[in-house]
Amino acid sequence: MTNADGPRLRLILGDQLNAQHRWFGEVDDATIYVLMEVRQETDYVLHHAQKILAIFAAMRALARQLRAAGHKLHYLAIDDARNLQSIPANIDALAAQYRATAVEYQEPDEWRLDQQLYLHGRRSPIPWLMVDSDHFYTTRNGAADIFMGRKQWLMEFFYRRMRVEHQVLMDDSTKPLGGQWNFDHDNRKPWRGVPAEPADARALHDHSALWKTIVGAGVKSFGNPKADRFAWALDREEALHQLDAFIDNALPQFGDFQDAMSAKAWRLFHSLLSFALNVKMLNPREVVARAEAAYQAGRAPLAAVEGFIRQILGWREYVRGVYWANMPGYAEKNFFGHTRALPGWFWDGKTRMNCLSHAITQSLEQAHAHHIQRLMVIGNFALLAGLDPAQVHRWYLGVYIDAFEWVELPNTVGMSQFADGGLLATKPYVSSAAYIDRMGDYCKGCHYDKKLRVGERACPFNALYWDFFQRNAATLERNPRIGMVYRQLAKMDEAEIADFQRQARSVTGNLDSL
Incomplete structure (x- = not known):
């Protein structure tokens, strides 16, 4: 593609903040990356203030990083007068503005967005192409393929298959380290205050100005925004620092106390990495590899490491498979016919x-x-x-x-x-x-x-x-x-x-x- 042909637009969704995606391997003057803050995404359900703030702030951080690397980028802020507040409408407007010849986007993880972009792309006068997000161990249909012909889906069966396929915590090609696949029974201790909860390693940010912009744009939310002391990782560097701190200071005790609850300590020994993982600042493979390396180096017990890895390699991939195998319509399931409103x-x-x-x-x-x-x-x-x-x-x-x-x-x-x-x-x-x-x-x-x-x-x-x-x-x-x-x-x-x-x-x- 040459500049005379018109550029292609590459859409980056708010949960696709992977600075290491294959797209960014080289600078291409014929490519314009697009990030947008839209009411479509803030309003489809009432969101916690910190969730909206974290996604917008992390999107802006990635935009700064891409620009610094030389990539062309169009960023639509929530209060931009040209913002049509809908992903398809904004893409159409930008395609016309830049005379784009194609639109590319990474595979959405939510069914509603997948359908919206697919159907809109089919109606578009220019080609739309979907590529992989380069994130998960499995494809959308990977779990369904594993369970094909079986009456019951069982996470444990899926987890063992994943361990063997990716050779994680294995003694040889087929046997688990420690002689058992699952140490869940060893990971159910209450916490009585000892050992102490590790210090919170997350950096604090002041996003008061961004929060004022979000509120001024009419976005509704609930919960405490904590905008002036915002603690969630907002880029890959911060997420990696948080991962380091977890591996060093919390993983050794994570197994024992992963099910514990206390009014005295809300974090306990949990990683708080799920946001960074789910918006793809971190790759699950690197998180699993770091935990496995900690065990191999004698820095964390097998039960703790296995319990942590099971959440990522096992449960996280498994529920994604359940989701795609049962959409659409899964949100309407109501086996017991329950109808009471939330108090x-x-x-x-x-x-x-x-x-x-x-x-x-x-x-x-x-x-x-x-x-x-x-x-x-x-x-x-x-x-x-x-x-x-x-x-x-x-x-x-x-x-x-x-x-x-x-x-x-x-x-x-x-x-x-x-x-x-x-x-x-x-x-x-x-x-x-x-x-x-x-x-x-x-x-x-x-x-x-x-x-x-x-x-x-x-x-x-x-x-x-x-x-x-x-x-x-x-x-x-x-x-x-x-x-x-x-x-x-x-x-x-x-x-x-x-x-x-x-x-x-x-x-x-x-x-x-x-």
Whole structure:
């Protein structure tokens, strides 16, 4: 292509901030890179303020880097008068402005964007070409290919295949290091304050001016923006520094305490790398390689390293496969027919239930909660209380800085709410207060008593737990993974069952006042 032919436009989406993508290997005067801040992306669901701020700031950082490297670039800011606030409309306008001969874009990770760009490209008078994002281990259909002909998808089967294929933590070509594939049972310790939570290694930024621009453009959000002390990594260099700090200071303890919860330490030993990974500032291969190297150098135990790698090489790739195999329509799954609206305290954290108050307040303050807080506190309550899974999905998609639909939707609808009826998970992940108390300190000082099943001070989780299994016996009692629950229910007399059913009705009838 020559300049006389007109340039090609290359679209970079807000979660495609990979400075090492093949596109950038050489400077080409006939290529114009396009990044855009658009209301289409800020408004399709109500987002946490930090999520919007982080993506825009990181997009601007990449734009500066590309310009410094000599690439041609057109950046549409959220308040630009020429911004049509729609990706297709802006591309059409820019194509006309530059007399572009082609449009290229990287494979979107969300179905709605994939469909939008594909259909728009088909109608365009100039060619549109989609290329790989150079990020994931698998293709969109990779997991479906692995499970072809099998009745049940199982993450563990997929994970082992990935370990063998990519030779990660392997003793030889087929045997896992340590003689076992999964050390999950070794990674379930509560945290009592020792060892201390590592210092937060993230750099602080002042993005007050950008936040003022975002608000001035009419963008709505929720949660604390923390614009003047913004801590999330905004470019590859910062993300690599954060990875170094995690490997050196937190990975050795990550395994033991990855499921722990504490009101005294919100980060504990988690990496907080999911945002950098999901917007592609980091490649999963380099993160996995660094963790594996730490084990090989004797700097982190195998159980910790395996547990961390399983989240990336196993779970992250697996849920992406579930997403693409079940779209469109996965967001509408509602196996139990739950329809209750989210209580108001999902938006302010003001509930007397200490565990939910801490987990939700933390989410609103930090735009982050770790997997047990998301699954076994917030998600657990949502499922037991019969909250509408579509509403739960939209809340999760909006509140967490790392939440993009391909990874959030299966985790919420499938894993957390079992709304897909078992396509992803083999059982509903629910518990009474006992599990929450065992894994953390939230029950201390709570208005509700973790040991009581009925009464004004009874922990709502207890009656809701038994009521959930009682009312769903027809669909769940044959599940071999939860047979113990139904054996316990069978031992209860009618009066005991009636008591927890009345208590559950009282709870669900007064959700906003809990």
